[in-house]
Amino acid sequence: MHPGSTWGLLFSLSLALGGTKAQQTNYTRPVFHCGGDQVAESGFVGSEGFPSFYRPNSKCTWRITVPEGNVVTLSFRIFDLEADSQCRYDYLDVYNGHSSSAQKLGRFCGTFRPGSLISTSNTMMLEMVTDAETQSRGFVAFFSGAKPYASDQQFCGGKMTKTQGEIKTPNWPDKKYPPGTSCSWLITVEPDRVIQVTFDKFVLEADTYCRFDYVAFFNGGERDDSRLIGKYCGDQAPQPIITTGNELLVQFVSDLSVTSDGFLAYYASVPRGSWPPTAGSRPIPSERAVRPAEPRRPAPTRPAPTTTKYVPTTTVSTKRSRVPGVNVRRPVAQNPLCAKACKRSGTIKTAFCSSEFVITGKISSMAPGPRGTLNINVSLIKAYKAGRLTIAQVGETMSVKLVSQCKKCPLLRRGGNYIIMGQVDDEGRGTLEPGAFTALYKAPHNKLLMNISRQPC
Numbered sequence: 440m441h442p443g444s445t446w447g448l449l450f451s452l453s454l455a456l457g458g459t460k461a462q463q464t465n466y467t468r469p470v471f472h473c474g475g476d477q478v479a480e481s482g483f484v485g486s487e488g489f490p491s492f493y494r495p496n497s498k499c500t501w502r503i504t505v506p507e508g509n510v511v512t513l514s515f516r517i518f519d520l521e522a523d524s525q526c527r528y529d530y531l532d533v534y535n536g537h538s539s540s541a542q543k544l545g546r547f548c549g550t551f552r553p554g555s556l557i558s559t560s561n562t563m564m565l566e567m568v569t570d571a572e573t574q575s576r577g578f579v580a581f582f583s584g585a586k587p588y589a590s591d592q593q594f595c596g597g598k599m600t601k602t603q604g605e606i607k608t609p610n611w612p613d614k615k616y617p618p619g620t621s622c623s624w625l626i627t628v629e630p631d632r633v634i635q636v637t638f639d640k641f642v643l644e645a646d647t648y649c650r651f652d653y654v655a656f657f658n659g660g661e662r663d664d665s666r667l668i669g670k671y672c673g674d675q676a677p678q679p680i681i682t683t684g685n686e687l688l689v690q691f692v693s694d695l696s697v698t699s700d701g702f703l704a705y706y707a708s709v710p711r712g713s714w715p716p717t718a719g720s721r722p723i724p725s726e727r728a729v730r731p732a733e734p735r736r737p738a739p740t741r742p743a744p745t746t747t748k749y750v751p752t753t754t755v756s757t758k759r760s761r762v763p764g765v766n767v768r769r770p771v772a773q774n775p776l777c778a779k780a781c782k783r784s785g786t787i788k789t790a791f792c793s794s795e796f797v798i799t800g801k802i803s804s805m806a807p808g809p810r811g812t813l814n815i816n817v818s819l820i821k822a823y824k825a826g827r828l829t830i831a832q833v834g835e836t837m838s839v840k841l842v843s844q845c846k847k848c849p850l851l852r853r854g855g856n857y858i859i860m861g862q863v864d865d866e867g868r869g870t871l872e873p874g875a876f877t878a879l880y881k882a883p884h885n886k887l888l889m890n891i892s893r894q895p896c
Contacts, residue, residue, distance in 0.1 A: 471485035474500040480505060513581070528572060544690075554692075609622070612700075615700055626686070627686050633710075638676040644694075644699050651694045654690070658684060777845035777848065781845075785874075791876075796822070798821065812844055818838055849874075858876070
């Protein structure tokens with residue numbers, strides 16, 4: 440962030456923060472303290488000492504209360520906490536009420552700015568926790584009270600205990616769902632059963648990060664032990680969802696602007712161990728069916744000389760003739776590009792400019808694909824250049840799918856943190872040619888990549 444834009448925002452904040460209790464002003468800029476009570480129609484909250492780096496080993500709690508009959512809307516203006524794929528070190532938790540036992544609306548870290556959050560009552564709580572290591576700038580967020588939609592046609596949410604039922608957005612199917620809506624469904628079935636959800640129709644405001652309108656699913660109930668299954672938006676229906684237990688929390692949120700048709704979904708109580716049906720979009724079984732074969736493939740952490748494991752074809756044919764029924768396969772014809780030396784091309788600056796996406800992230804899984812390709816899942820640390828790349832939320836992390844044209848090049852290892860640059864295919868997946876720029880990522884690289892991203896190509 441440029442210093443001029445930061446101080447410009449701070450000057451605007453100083454004009455708006457004169458009467459709040461959680462911070463004071465010193466005539467030129469607001470001073471944010473560690474936690475406090477905010478009782479007002481609107482205002483700002485921010486990490487202690489912003490824009491200076493927040494303190495290590497701290498825990499700050501802000502309790503927001505807007506007038507009765509309103510709900511709290513929270514929108515982040517600046518967000519910069521230590522990045523971690525699971526938000527284990529420095530993080531901000533937001534709760535739907537004044538207690539950590541209330542429903543958690545989200546846990547956030549890194550530099551990805553969260554979308555707007557809306558409570559179901561006139562209270563909300565923010566809790567920021569930091570460790571002893573890396574510190575960053577922190578956050579600034581604006582809160583305000585808004586009128587909830589409570590008419591019969593617009594009512595949504597509630598507790599559901601039947602073995603099957605439906606969930607749908609307000610006004611479905613006659614009109615678009617209203618803006619500024621927050622609905623929470625708590626579904627509970629028999630203790631020895633789990634819950635399956637399938638979608639019939641699905642059209643929400645589209646956004647790469649689902650920041651504006653979305654539906655989120657959580658394993659567990661309304662307390663802090665609930666875990667995010669997924670967060671969805673756009674016009675592609677989510678794949679069937681199966682919980683791990685007998686409780687499911689569903690939250691639908693729309694912001695105060697664009698609305699759409701909404702969704703209709705059905706839930707049912709099913710036996711534990713059930714698998715989602717293959718019907719519908721992006722069925723889960725097709726992605727997981729290859730998993731039993733994974734132990735037979737060369738581990739991705741082995742060095743390139745493992746190609747010597749392929750014995751000469753004369754030996755293979757002899758074995759095939761002497762042992763009928765044993766399916767010994769010759770190596771599949773590879774992409775001609777894979778025959779070239781495994782060497783990345785260009786410098787970090789030239790590769791940044793020629794690539795359609797530039798990200799940093801942790802390799803979470805690798806699996807062989809068709810025709811010698813390699814499918815790679817990356818837990819995102821930061822996107823410096825995204826373009827058409829699809830970034831999805833998986834659990835509490837942002838995830839990216841990549842396809843490497845050659846299994847051995849570029850060389851990536853599962854569990855490693857990398858700088859990755861490449862192109863994007865028609866399905867929004869990142870593609871890596873053998874010469875694509877990749878490098879091990881360390882925290883100091885963030886500053887270098889930020890500087891490059893600000894320079895013209």
